[in-house]
Amino acid sequence: MSAFDPITHRLRHGCQTMAFPAGAPPVLPDRHGGSLRVEGAKCAEGCAACVPVCPTQAITRAVGNPVALDLGKCIFCAACVEACPTKAITQTGKFPMAVRRREDLLLGKSGEEELRLAIALDEKLKKLFGRSLRLRQVSAGGCNACEADVNVLGTIGWDLSRFGIQFVASPRHADGLLITGTVSRNMELALKKTYAAVPSPKIVIAVGACAIAGGPFIGNPQILNSASSIVPVDLFIPGCPPHPLTILDGLLRLLGRLE
């Protein structure tokens, strides 16, 4: 090897950063199901085949009502899709999934078959954060998968910093928090202190099924089941873990950077 090898390698490969969002997003594998669509109107009468197969209790069906699926609790195992005899629950293959309000993740009612994607921050916050957003990441009872796929956004293929978004070491330097994990009781104090240390105005982003609703560990007494039980959350990004593309899409929607 010569000292120039890394340089010639760079020249040979050129720019490896994806074209998205200006160009097409990267192609997801065929077995990646994407977001879900729930058409309660299609439910057979008295059928609740999907309810017991869901590992995270994301699906309910009250007597006389159509099925209700909470995409915030969902870990996207697709057991319900397989169990449904009338194809009321289907995979859409769509990667955008971030929402601003928790209730926008509830699917099933007429007109609410799919999630209601996030709208941008208000003008004042967009002016502050739209071109420069510094986030402090807090892993609180996570499994290191959401953390890993948030980290991926910093690699050359994704290059998050081209949007002015960066992860910083100190909450004092941050405009907000990005939280992953079930929020274990053992992290409650640390999360509260970190939030308090971020100067106002500040935003909070909850990434992954655990941070939204406890994920696979929902209901365990050792966890608090959501970031929103401790701090106000401005953006929910579902998934287990969400694909990096889903996370990036959510961040850009929040900042009004997607057309």
Next chain:
Amino acid sequence: MNTPREFFLMSNGTSVPWTDVPEWPAAEFVAATAAEIERGGRLCAWFDVSENSGTRLVAIIAFDSENTLAVGRSTPVTKSYPSLTLLHPQAHLFEREVWEQHGLVPEGHPWLKPVRRQNGDHPANGKFFRVEGGEIHEVSVGPVHAGIIEPGHFRFQCNGEEVLHLEIALGYQHRGVEEALAGGAHRATMSQMETVAGDTTIGHATAYATILESLAGTEAPLRAQWLRAIALELERLANHTGDLGALAGDVAFLPTSSACGKIRGDFLNLTALLCGNRFGRGLIQPGGCKHDLEAERAAQLLAKLRVALTEVDEAAEWLWESNSARARFEFTGTVSAKQAAEIGLVGVAARASGLVRDVRFDHPAGWHRFAPMPVAVWPGGDVFARARVRWLEIQRSGKFLEEQLGAPPDGEIFADTGSPAADTLAVAMVEGWRGEVCHIALTDSAGKFRRYKIVDPSFHNWIGLALAMRGQAISDFPICNKSFNLSYCGFDL
């Protein structure tokens, strides 16, 4: 009562009726376990089983060169027993864990304090070891760290730049994994196993599936075992590549750092090609696998694998050829072979201290019975050795996949397992990318989990990082830490 002479011998991925496990009164059991370790054994697990009349201690000991596991238990104890840690330090955390959960005091344990117990809104860390002296200062780091990583607390005792002692306090990620398993399997259990340590989804999911299959007296179809072995090596490739990049990044060697960051993602995408999820979620289930790797998909995977392997080869070469990067790795954070054996290191960290220790080789189960894997060992015990072992394993995993993808066994990928046997103990170990993932289940009279014990490789290895930092400059902590890259959640459970 008659005291038994010998432990029950079994192999990886098998089970034994609980009543067949020999028992000793506690003090004799500790002595018998110590004797087994002295004749070449290694403590894979030491845990508790509750009974009305007290708590039983259970030991799983591996005899690597004999491909055998030895199992024994104590009669129920209340209050205390003589500490095994005094004889064999590798028991230190296991004894703390049993004490934390049952109040059973290991008499003479030199550092008895909580492991992960909750104390209000934070873990009960207990008192930290403190070096006294006018020139000593203490550095306290975490639980929230500077990067995007899991939480843990590090307490350094320093004299100037030199670290005299590091104490690592964890527990922040505790989600109640083992507690939730009692009375299971439940409908969430498979998903919980996949997220014990989310970067080791295949490792933990395979161990769990093997446990249920073994308890039911069956095994997964060969093609499913083949798929699991392939997914396990893809998991290893992604993580090892990420680690090489992270190590390069920590010494500001950016070419390898940025290349490996991207290639790691390419390996994760191969797992997604197989099952739709980059971490292998939803691939494995008790009884087999959910997704097949058809010929066309296998060919696609192989083609992409070859590109990624060529790229990682190039990126690693820059690192090894860079004298300045190597100089930062060599003789930094050394753990001697003797220390490694005493504290019971496993996985990459053990092999980098020259220990021949790999479940795929020593205790082959599943597909590894038919496709053996050589052990990648490097002497030295320093950061360089840990990086080098990863590099050797990247090459071996690549070769393994190239061979295996071309030679799939025919058949189904799933077969119903049936019900787990009652009152039975099962042990399953998998060589995850960090090291030995060990699961143990004991069923009750209805075949439900009475006790389920999980030992992530990190449980053995965190103390290795603490030892590696002794006498080291505190500025070397990041590369020492990355060279181990241990799991917080896998430890905290």
